[in-house]
Amino acid sequence: MNIESHNSEHPSAEILAAFLDQTLPEGERDWVAGHLDACDACRQELSLAASVLAEGRASKGKWLWLAPLAIAAAIVTLLLLPLDRIMGPDGPAALQRAERSEGTPVFAIVAPQQEQSLRPAEVHFEWRAVEPGAHYELTLMDHQGDIVWSTGTSDTLLALSEEMILAEGLYYWVVDALLEGAREATTDVHQFTIESGD
Amino acid sequence: MDLLGEEIEMATLQDVSNPAPDRQVQEEEVRAALKETLLELSNEERLLIRLRFEDQQPVREVARVLGWSSEFTARRRLKAVLKKLRGGLETRGIRGPVS
Numbered sequence: 001m002n003i004e005s006h007n008s009e010h011p012s013a014e015i016l017a018a019f020l021d022q023t024l025p026e027g028e029r030d031w032v033a034g035h036l037d038a039c040d041a042c043r044q045e046l047s048l049a050a051s052v053l054a055e056g057r058a059s060k061g062k063w064l065w066l067a068p069l070a071i072a073a074a075i076v077t078l079l080l081l082p083l084d085r086i087m088g089p090d091g092p093a094a095l096q097r098a099e100r101s102e103g104t105p106v107f108a109i110v111a112p113q114q115e116q117s118l119r120p121a122e123v124h125f126e127w128r129a130v131e132p133g134a135h136y137e138l139t140l141m142d143h144q145g146d147i148v149w150s151t152g153t154s155d156t157l158l159a160l161s162e163e164m165i166l167a168e169g170l171y172y173w174v175v176d177a178l179l180e181g182a183r184e185a186t187t188d189v190h191q192f193t194i195e196s197g198d
Numbered sequence: 199m200d201l202l203g204e205e206i207e208m209a210t211l212q213d214v215s216n217p218a219p220d221r222q223v224q225e226e227e228v229r230a231a232l233k234e235t236l237l238e239l240s241n242e243e244r245l246l247i248r249l250r251f252e253d254q255q256p257v258r259e260v261a262r263v264l265g266w267s268s269e270f271t272a273r274r275r276l277k278a279v280l281k282k283l284r285g286g287l288e289t290r291g292i293r294g295p296v297s
Contacts, residue, residue, distance in 0.1 A: 051259070
């Protein structure tokens with residue numbers, strides 16, 4: 001890849017922190033993304049800060065121990081972030097908040113309902129139509145967030161293929177809608193449980 | 199797209215961007231198409247591709263660097279961008295072995 005960039009100024013630590021925290025205005029985020037694409041040094045700095053931040057989040061209430069471990073740039077970046085960003089729990093709820101904060105319209109699912117328990121043979125997916133001509137992409141993930149099935153359709157109803165039997169456990173699913181004019185919409189991430197098929 | 203969709207998509211892109219010697223004639227054309235297609239992406243989309251496939255960062259790390267709270271988001275964005283890339287290449291007459 002050889003995308004040229006004319007961004008000569010490096011973004012400040014404050015701006016990088018805001019980039020990580022998704023709080024930059026759209027135009028400024030686009031500029032920073034363009035700079036990061038072209039600037040290895042800034043990408044490495046941001047990557048380091050993001051890693052330290054993630055470790056901090058995993059430690060939950062023990063965020064203060066981060067300081068001795070972080071190099072200067074990462075510390076500067078970290079200290080500019082709100083505490084709830086460092087300590088906030090991860091998971092589907094956080095994902096939902098992130099999806100909403102990205103400004104993507106959300107549409108409703110029909111089935112399986114949130115936290116529903118069902119047998120493998122009962123699994124089918126249904127959601128509300130967004131608008132005529134929409135194309136939908138369904139993503140099914142296991143309890144670890146790994147994608148176990150992903151498919152596209154113009155319908156609002158999908159069944160698993162006969163060969164695909166879901167094992168017992170917790171699953172997450174989400175539908176993205178691709179609309180005319182390169183617009184997008186998404187459902188919240190919903191979860192359901194497959195119970196024993198016996 | 200199946201479970202390995204991301205890898206398959208990338209294999210397709212790698213295939214068209216690294217042709218065998220006997221396809222050398224096509225190389226410039228393919229590279230030009232890839233460059234044009236990349237330029238049609240947003241800065242964030244290009245950054246996403248660079249982080250994942252040039253820097254070879256794991257998806258979890260890509261999500262962190264882009265400030266996304268979940269790996270889910272990164273996987274879904276990657277899928278969408280790869281689809282866009284493939285579409286751009288196909289529009290320019292470039293097709294990989296996986297359709």
